[in-house]
Amino acid sequence: MRVLFNDLKRQYVATADTIHDTLTRVASSGWYIMGPEHDAFEREFADYCGLPFAIAVANGTDALELALRCVGCGCEDEVVTAPNAGGYTSTAAILVGATPVYADVDSKTLTLSPDSVAAALSERTKAVVVTHLFGQMGDVDGIRRVIGNRPISVIEDCAQAHGAMANGRRAGALGDLGTFSFYPTKNLGALGDGGAVVCAREDLAEHLRALRQYGWQGRYKSIVPYGRNSRMDEIQAAVLRARLPVLDRWNEERRAIVDCYRAAAENSPLRIVHRPSRSYVGHLCVALHEERDRLREDLARRGIDTAVHYPYLDPHQPAMKTIQWRKVDLTVSEYAVERIVSLPCFPGMSDAEIKYVCETIAACA
Template sequence: MTINVWGYLAEYEQERADILDAVDTVFRSGRLVLGKSVHSFEREFADYHGTRHCVSVDNGTNAIVLGLRALGVGPGDEVITVSNTAAPTVVAINSVGATPVFVDVDPDTYLMEVDQVSAAITDRTRCLLPVHLYGQCMDMEHLKALAAKHGLVILEDCAQSHGARHNGRLAGTSGDAAAFSFYPTKVLGAYGDGGAVITNSAETEANLRRLRYYGMEEQYYVVSTPGHNSRLDEVQAEILRRKLTRLDGYLARRRAIGERYAEAFADTDLVTPVTAPGNDHVYYVYVVRHPARDRILEELKKHGVSLNISYPWPVHTQSGFAHLGYEEGSLPVTERVANEIFSLPMYASLTDDQQQHVIDAVQDVLDRV
């Protein structure tokens, strides 16, 4: 038995008839770009979140890029975020000509340390970009108060938090806009790339629709600022429509898997995820910690368990971002946890037998490291 940290084949077998019907529905529709499936998915995804608008795009990175541009963020501006995230969060900030400014993370939840944000705000700060990491939400109340005090906009990075809640409020519904990814590994994943931005602002929605379509409001005429070709594909939109109806089921299964892991490792020295107060965790990835991380990963391969590190290199330590001027030790918590974290298999189609194999293997390795 070989078990990877993520896989989609079992889910595809379970949902194959519906997925193929979605493809056939689009191919028979007579409209392959910006048709009924895209418009319907946008309405349904907005309705799921209780927001007024959803604008779909081609991937999660461009959801952040266009979200920033639609909110007026650009060259000369600073955007406060975290380094413990997937690089695309920061690549997107760089792409609009803004400067990423990093704050450290909480040592238990690995989420943005909100108490450090105030000290990072300068007269160039334009946007706060919290990352709802690994499947749980930031404390948005404190962040919103800071944004209001300093006249800043908030763009939430929800790529890893579909369906997560803080004090009953869904991720993506507290800021000025929120960016989502539908990359296949996500809680709500497509069969290819995809993304979306949700907002309650009609102005932001209008900006997004122009920006994702070259800057046009009607075909062939660029109205103002040139935009991108960033349209969600009709096939992926129709697949996502079908999967959105099953999202709550995916979330329930992920939580059950997470509870079983927590119980299995409660009496070991493996540090399991800490859920922040008021949060409903959806376990996009099940991130654990151990000082012997690298040896554990090598030993688990011998048991047929292949795992992942999310993320081994904080963004500020990567050579592509050396121009930002962060030195080693500048974000001590982020740097420390990057040497110890790794992810256990987590996806809704993971079977009980597969999870038990993972649990047995990890327990065996922990007894020997």
């Protein structure tokens, strides 16, 4: 049997009728950017997150960059974040002229460790970006505690955690701002690029609306610097509206797949990182194994695709060579990067595929 790492066609097929209606409606409407679908999606997504404001943008990296700008991050400032989250926050921090500073991750969850954040903070820290990595909520409240009353903003990167909950609040509702990507592989994915920033404060929402469109307040009047074009188009907004009502069901499906893998791996050296809880939405099923590369080869020989999220820590990337970052102990991140492996986990996986992956990891791990 062949098991793909992901198969986006299955999500398309599950919502094909609605998507076709949606595409026809938008194409025949004559309004293609920031129209009624866009405005409705902003309202519906804000509601879903339990917040008053969602500002749609062009992608998740723009969402991070505009969020950092919105909280006043620029040259001379530092942005504390995890080193194992794929480089998106580093990219955004560098784009606003700030310096990324890396704090280590918790050994159980592989998300940002509040204790390590405490060691990474400085007089120059303007923001901490907490990535809800793999679909798992990071410890936003713990990080707020170590920040105390210092003037440091907390931004949640929710690109992998649409719908995850912690203490009754959705991802995005715990920090000052929450950023999302709707890249097609995300739990809520478009048919192209898309992103959003969510927040509770009207002044931040106003600032973000200006930043995403040339700094404008209304047409042609520019009120803030560093504005640019980061708009979401009508087709993506309409597709996201069509898929939002099935997001919770898809998240359940993802969690159920991970539960099966966890049970299958129970008596093996493979450790599934995630615990069963609503604070995890199964964006990725990540496990640790001492012989990760050997295991991946064995699974590949048996037709099962795997991946590594992510194979490099941000500070070790060649592109980061010239960035002067303050060194913080990254022992856990350095240990995990050699051992992590992501297993297939996507809505629409068949029972036979799940069973085959379970049997194979039990046999090979």
